[in-house]
Amino acid sequence: MSQPKRRRINVRMPAIGGQGAVTAAHxxxxxxxxxxxxxxxxxxxxxxKRMAPAESYVRIGIEPIYDRGEVVxxxxxxxxxxxxxxxxxxxxxxxxxxxxxxxLIIINTEEDLxxxxxxxxxxxxxxxxxNFSATKFALDHAGTELSTNMAMLxxxxxxxxxxxxxxxxxxxxARFLKKFVASGGTMSLDSAxxxxxxxxxxLIEKNIATAKASYELGQEWARQQGMESWLPSPKEVAxx
Amino acid sequence: MQKTQxxxxxxxxxxxxxxxxxxxxxxxxxxxxxxxxxxxEAVKRSSVDAxxxxxxxxxxxxxxxxxxxxxxxxxxxxxRGESEFGVMSEVAGCSMAGARTVTTTSGPGTLRAMENxxxxxxxxxxxxxxxMARGVNTPLSIQPDNLEISFLLDTGCMIWHAENAQELFDMxxxxxxxxxxxxxxxxxxxxxxxxxxxxTREAVNIPPDDIALPPYNPYKSPLVPIDMEMSPGRFxxxxxVMKSNYISxxxxxxxxxxxxxxxxRSRPYAKHYLRGLIEEFxxxxxxxxxxxxxxxxxxxxxxxxxxxxxxxxxARVVRIKTLRPFPYQELLQAVQGAKYIFVPEFNVxxxxxxxVRRALYGNVDIPVIGSPRVAGGMTMPPEFIxxxxxEYLGKEVKHVI
Numbered sequence: 001m002s003q004p005k006r007r008r009i010n011v012r013m014p015a016i017g018g019q020g021a022v023t024a025a026h027x028x029x030x031x032x033x034x035x036x037x038x039x040x041x042x043x044x045x046x047x048x049k050r051m052a053p054a055e056s057y058v059r060i061g062i063e064p065i066y067d068r069g070e071v072v073x074x075x076x077x078x079x080x081x082x083x084x085x086x087x088x089x090x091x092x093x094x095x096x097x098x099x100x101x102x103x104l105i106i107i108n109t110e111e112d113l114x115x116x117x118x119x120x121x122x123x124x125x126x127x128x129x130x131n132f133s134a135t136k137f138a139l140d141h142a143g144t145e146l147s148t149n150m151a152m153l154x155x156x157x158x159x160x161x162x163x164x165x166x167x168x169x170x171x172x173x174a175r176f177l178k179k180f181v182a183s184g185g186t187m188s189l190d191s192a193x194x195x196x197x198x199x200x201x202x203l204i205e206k207n208i209a210t211a212k213a214s215y216e217l218g219q220e221w222a223r224q225q226g227m228e229s230w231l232p233s234p235k236e237v238a239x240x
Numbered sequence: 241m242q243k244t245q246x247x248x249x250x251x252x253x254x255x256x257x258x259x260x261x262x263x264x265x266x267x268x269x270x271x272x273x274x275x276x277x278x279x280x281e282a283v284k285r286s287s288v289d290a291x292x293x294x295x296x297x298x299x300x301x302x303x304x305x306x307x308x309x310x311x312x313x314x315x316x317x318x319x320r321g322e323s324e325f326g327v328m329s330e331v332a333g334c335s336m337a338g339a340r341t342v343t344t345t346s347g348p349g350t351l352r353a354m355e356n357x358x359x360x361x362x363x364x365x366x367x368x369x370x371x372m373a374r375g376v377n378t379p380l381s382i383q384p385d386n387l388e389i390s391f392l393l394d395t396g397c398m399i400w401h402a403e404n405a406q407e408l409f410d411m412x413x414x415x416x417x418x419x420x421x422x423x424x425x426x427x428x429x430x431x432x433x434x435x436x437x438x439x440t441r442e443a444v445n446i447p448p449d450d451i452a453l454p455p456y457n458p459y460k461s462p463l464v465p466i467d468m469e470m471s472p473g474r475f476x477x478x479x480x481v482m483k484s485n486y487i488s489x490x491x492x493x494x495x496x497x498x499x500x501x502x503x504x505r506s507r508p509y510a511k512h513y514l515r516g517l518i519e520e521f522x523x524x525x526x527x528x529x530x531x532x533x534x535x536x537x538x539x540x541x542x543x544x545x546x547x548x549x550x551x552x553x554x555a556r557v558v559r560i561k562t563l564r565p566f567p568y569q570e571l572l573q574a575v576q577g578a579k580y581i582f583v584p585e586f587n588v589x590x591x592x593x594x595x596v597r598r599a600l601y602g603n604v605d606i607p608v609i610g611s612p613r614v615a616g617g618m619t620m621p622p623e624f625i626x627x628x629x630x631e632y633l634g635k636e637v638k639h640v641i
Contacts, residue, residue, distance in 0.1 A: 026441055032270050033443055042440035063545075066404075066538035068436040069384070069619030174272070 005022060009160065009230055012071040012102075013152075014090045020149035023175060024078075025056035028085040028153055031171030032060040035163035036234030037234055040065045041069050053089040060162065062232060073098045075230075076160070079107040081133070086113060089194030098123065103127040107150065108134035114196065130159060130221055134166035141213050142206035154211035158218025160230040165215055169208050176204050252288040252314045253502035254452035259417040261620045263410060264511060269342055278405040279344065279370055280305035281446050282412035283315065287455045289339035295452045296349040297382045298434040299372040303344045304531055317328035319436035322511070322575040324349035328369075335365035338458030338465040340416060343367070347374035350388045354395075360427040361396025361499050364463050366419035366456075367427045369397070370412065372434035373534075373586075375616055383617020384435045386534065390591035391562065396499040397427040398506055399563040400514070401533040405444045407561075408432050414513035416453060422460045424506040426499060427624065431563075433535035433586055503565050510562055517567035520574055522556030523548055524537045528629060529578040531571065531596050533560040535620075542622035543584075553635075560592070570600045575600065580633070581608045584625055 011028070015021035022043045029041035037060050046118070057071040060138035070091070077096055083089045085107070092098065096105060096118070103125065107113065110133045114122070122129060134151035138144060150172070157168050177200075243368070250256055257266065262285060273281070283291070293303035324345055335341045350371060359451075360367050360492065375381030376388050392399060398419065402408040402418060408508040411430045419428040432438065458465040465492030520545040530540035534632055537559035547555040558574040560567060576583060581592040581600075593610035600608065612621030612628040614620045630637050 029441055033272055038443070040440055040442045042435070065442075066541040066624055068433075068440060068535050068538055069621075071621060072621045072625060 005199040006075070006231055007063060008059065008065070009162070010071045010073065011058040011060070011078065011156070013056045013058075013074045013080060014049075014095055015054050015056070016082045016083060016089060017052045017054040019054070019080045020146070021054055021056045021080050024153045025058045027168075027171040027175045028058045028156065029060070030174050031157070031163055031167040032058075034170045034174075035167040037061060037162070037231065038063060038065045040068075040147070042068070044070065047115035051082070053091060053229065055091050060231065062234060073100055074103065075100050076104045076106070076156065078156060079105065079109075080148065080152060082107075082113055083107050094118065096127070099127055101127075102124045104159065105129045106152065107131050107153060110136065119240075128225060128227075130155065130218070132214070132217065137214055138210055141210040144206075147207055147210040150207045150210040151214040154214030155218040157211075158220075159222045159227065160214035160231075161219065161222060161227070162229055162231045165212055165232045168211050168215065172211065173204060173208050176200060176207070184235045241619045250452050251316060252287075252312075252452070252482060252547065253521060254287070254314075256287070256400050256454045257451045259413070261411060262447060262451060262453060265388055266451060270443050270445050272441060273405065274301075274434060274439055274441050275372075275405045275408055276301035276305060276439070278409045278444055278446075279412065280352075281444075281449070282409045282523060283342055284309055284449055285447065285452045286342070286413055286416050287340060288315045288342050289451045289456065290314050290331065290334035290341045292327045292334070292343055293318055294324050294327045294345070294349065296324070296346045298374055298438045299344040299346045299349075299370070302438065304373065304394065305344065306344070324353040325356065328353035328360070331367050332360055332363065332365055335360070335367045336363065336465060337462075339455070340420075340456035341365075341413075344370040344372065345381075347376045347385075347388055348371045351376055354391065356397035357392060357397055362423070362495060364425045364461065364462075364499070364502070365427055365526065365607060366425055368412065368415050368419065369427065371429050371431040372438045372449045373431060374434040381616045384535070385435045385585040385587055385615050385617060386431070386433055386585075386613070387589065389431055389590075390587065390589060392429060393595075394566060394589065395495070396503070397429045397564065398424075398503055398510075399429045399431060400510070400526055400561060402432045402437065402561075403519075403534060403537050403559060405437055405440070405442055408437060408496060409430035409446060409547045410445055411514065413453065414510075417513055418454070418509040419508050420454045420456055420460070420461060421506070422493060423508055423565055424502050424509065426502045431534065436535040436538075437593070438508060450519070452574065470637050492524045505516055507565050510565070514561055517560070517562045517565070517572070518570045519559040519561060520556065521559065523554045524556065525577065526554040526556030527577070527579040528555040529575055529581050530555070530557045530625075531560065531575070531592070532557065532581050532585070533563060533592055534586070536586055536592075538585055539622055539625060540582075543625035546626050548624055548630070551630070563595070566595055566599065571599050572603055573598070575604060575606060578606050581606050582592070582625075582629060582632075583610050584620060585610070586615065586620065587615045588613065
């Protein structure tokens, strides 16, 4: 399969409040930044609550990124919850509106949720769809649904092959051992998670294990699809 | 008389360094943070004496984190006001008493506090307001929209508009330095587009946190600060001002001119500490010129790259960093050779377009197009800017959206 030469990947993450899409976005951008890319992440600017639509965005590129706000034209869409599709819990309708040619959709599901029309449209744009049960994956590897976002994150990096697991690990560690706090809400959520896991390091280890397993799954799928790395490595760019 | 000793450490135990060292020379480390976190880091290095806060989205996190600095001993006084009007009055009191003062607000909070901004300016208080702009109209929007900046343009405050978290960090530190110059000494509003900067996480280079600005010296103020001999607001209630006669009118008028003149006198300082009042980006020979500030400037930069690389159109951006003082000369110089000037904005009225027209009127004959313009929280994708420009020029839109 011939892939376009990308200089930027725009990622949109429609999710349900409480699933950790904002955290996943922050870790994704941190990991890309660690690997030498330019990266920016931001949440959707609304009032989020549990089970309500929540969305976050990441931009990763080989050049400085100025673009801000919602990702209206994504290369990758990561659907964290089936309700995004089945109940329309999405800020855009359909959830894949604006997707670019040769794009990718990762869906947390055990079954195919798309209609025939959806498939036809996405195929016409050569958009690949990767269905996998991130929630089940999180339960299997971390023993908690709370790591669903880590499973999604791992799958993204496994498929796009822009950074190695070392950077993903670094991003996860930076988030949970961080000096800087995203918000009061995140702080109280953090302490709740800490209580649940008793130890922070144990949580980090489980998150990394989940991300690693889904990274390998994504990598294998991408190989079957004949996909190569979605961005030139920052080192190659530096040489040019 | 005892020899004056130079201050070497501030109240928090940070080593006092020159503004030049802090802004230009100190080694910097890359951090990955949000705009709100950046406010905390900048205030931490600014030897701030007092801050008063009131919650409103999207500035609540920044205000909250200044409170953390107070807990950690980096800020002298911190408390929550009873409303934004209360906050802006209380920081005025802090500043009159000789404190280096910072506060933050957004949208409706700004409007509620409005009476205080010209009061700050007339009282020559070098207060810093970090403004995270958001929508102000009914129907309610808590989303990014910078209409409120237009209401502040003529309050007698300096207004700078940052493009990203890095620039916000540097502007906050430089803001204190410029606002406190004895020949300037007016309030400084460091504005950003809320959410686009406050809630976005990006790479920022910052100096170590064990160094900070020299503390504020209130005795360099053109008006005497409150002390044991000087009651608050003496200047404001002197009898001649309170009489309705020619002298009181003249005193008011000349002081209003003086406040504006003080903003003008900030030019060389702002130019030095911000490395210029404008930034030029893109093809220097570009015939399509975007004049923009804040996040609209960032979006215009992306649009410019699409136009150059994908549409083969020469384009460039002139990004305005200081709205007050407005960079007339720099703008006039920068738009030479332009065929069309587009002014993209995140508000319905196009206040920057008005400013640009006023600056250029009678000086150059280049069409100014106030487009594209979005509001109420809408994102301005660069692809959309390119489409607007191409359609205006009657050209085919080739790139795929």
